[in-house]
Every structure is written in C-alpha cells, then in structure tokens.
Amino acid sequence: MLPAESQWWYDEVGDHFYQDVDIESVGLAADVMDWPINRLSSGEKQRLALLRLLQNKPQVLLLDEPTANLDPDHTGKVEQLLKSYVQSQGAAMIWVSHDLSQLQRMADPIFRIENDRFERMSV
C-alpha cells in the first residue's frame, strides 16, 4: 500500500531499506542512501517510498497518486518500473489517479466515482 504522502522515521534514507534496491530505476543516484531524510524533496520521497514498498515483493499494489509530485520524465520512469514489476511478479495493481491519460497507459479496466456512484468507464 502506497499512501499519498510517505513517512520516514529514521535519520537516513538507507536505514529504511533492508535489502539492495535498484536506485537508478527511479532516476536517483546510489549515494542517496546516505542522505539525511530532510534533504529529500517531495518527489524524491515519493520515488523512494515506492522502492521501499517494492522490496517487500507485494502481490497486490494499492497506489494512491504514485506520481503526483513528479515531472514527466520521472513519471515515465516510475510507470516503467511498475509495469515491469507487475509483469515479472504477476502482481495485481490498483492505481488511484486524477490523470486519465496515465490511467489509460497503466490500467484496465478503469473505474470512476461520480455523483456517489462507482462505475466502469468505457475507454
């Protein structure tokens, strides 16, 4: 489960990881592991939170706006990472977003909540 806003409880980034992860897959340099948490931008936090989540090898992903703070370049990287994760692990993914074109790239089927109703969109 990836909340919209990630939380960090140790002093350094690396303390939140218990195994090696592919930092470059989200466009960050390897030495980010030694950074103090307060040096991270919201976008960097978001990408690291995703990596932190994936090290648990979850079978179902619940993602709340996983690219909300990212520029198009990094958004593409995150989408690519998640796509390959889902394919290689055979995992299911529920993606919450306001960006319809992103949902069309990443998800099928797509549902929306409108006027208190939960309905499938025809795309």
Added chain:
Amino acid sequence: MNVISLSPLDLVFASSLVFLLALLSLLLKLKLSGQVLIAGVRTTVQLFLIGLVLKVIFDQTHLGWLSLMAVFMLLAAGREVVRRQKRPFKGWWGLGLGTGAMLLSSFTITVLALVFIIQNDPWYMPQYAIPFLGMMLGNTMNGITLGIDRLTQSAWQQKAVIENRLMLGQDWSEAIGDLRRDCIRGGLIPILNTMSIAGLVSLPGMMTGQILAGNPPLEAVKYQILIMFMIAGGTGLGTVASVWLGSRRLFDSRERLRLDRLK
C-alpha cells in the same frame, strides 16, 4: 533514640512562615493567598489524619487493616496517574493501566523485600510495610506516568508514521517499537537522575528522617541504598509493563492503530 519532641507552639511558629507567604502574595498581587492558606490547612489536617490512622494500624499489626491501607494508597496513586495524562485511555483502561502496573511493580517488590531482606515477624510489620510501599508507589508512579503520557501523546502525533509502517507490512509491535523504546527510556530518566546525584545534591528524604530520629548515618545509608534499588527495580518493571500493555491497547486484533481508544 534521642528525638526532640515538637510542641504545638513550635508548629505555630512554623505556621507563621505560611502566613508570611500568604501576606507576600497579597502584596505582590499573585492571587495565591487563598490557595496558600488552604494548602497549609490541608497539609496539617491530612498529615494529622494519616498520623492517627498509622497509630491505629501500628497498634494492631493486622493484615486486614494493612491491606485496606495499601489498596487505598494504590488507588490514590492510580488516580493521580490518570489525572496527569493529556490523553488517557478511555474507560477502565485509563485507571487500570497505571494502577495495574503499580500493583505489579510496587507490591511485588515491597513484599519480596519485606519477606527476604527485612525478615520481620510477621513479615507485614506495618512500621516497615507502609513506608516501603509508600515510597515505592510514590516513585514508580513517576516513571509510569511519564511512560504512558509520552506513549499516548507521541502515538497521537506520529499517527501517520505508525500507519505508514503498518502499510509496509510491519506488525504492530515493530511499527510502534522505536516509539515504545523512547517512552521507556523517558520513564526511567527521573530515577536514574535521582540515583546519580544521591547524596551529592540532596540527602534523600528517608535517610534524612532516620538521621533526625537519631540513627547512625551508616545505618541510614544502608536503608537508603536498599530503598533506592527497590525503587529502581520497581520503576523499571512498572514502566516497561505499562508502556508495553498501553502500546498493545493502541492496536486492535486486526493490528489497526486505534487512537479512538484515547480520550
């Protein structure tokens, strides 16, 4: 023993200090005069009452009376623990958590000390049992209060962190583990301070009392060391127990953080 008995007149002299304080607060417009006088009256009445009660209990050496007194002391301390909390647990847990932890730590350690170290006959000789229990309760209360208060407040403030850790699949104990360690550490700081400065900054109350009562200083020191160690053990046990139980209570059987269980 060569105790100098205080006459009523001596106490009247001493009370003039309280009146002086009340007068001073009147002159400085502190609006404390009333409270000062009431506090002075309370000190006098409460201490005389407890003096009478203790006289009766000491004359009887009856386990029943002693237990009644012990339960009264425990509940009074338990109530104080709840009153100091900013966000106490709702319902019976509020009173029960602190009181239970004090029951566990103070009572067991007091009884152990009375039976195995003091070895009176009977072991519950009130002259020893009541002051020991009183000192244990009074001091473990500090650790337990600080521990629980810090636990509930930091859980409240760090809700997002704890829930994020749960979302990453950590169990409740791991998700609140760092916080729990901090709380236990915080609860133990007062007794560690007291032990480190004992004798350097202040003479502990019990030792002072024994010296005033004419006991040889080294005898008083031995008793003070005994009671210090008992307090340290009791505070540790009580703080760990209350923080651990309290942190468990913050989560339900499905390991969700339940801050609604706090007031």
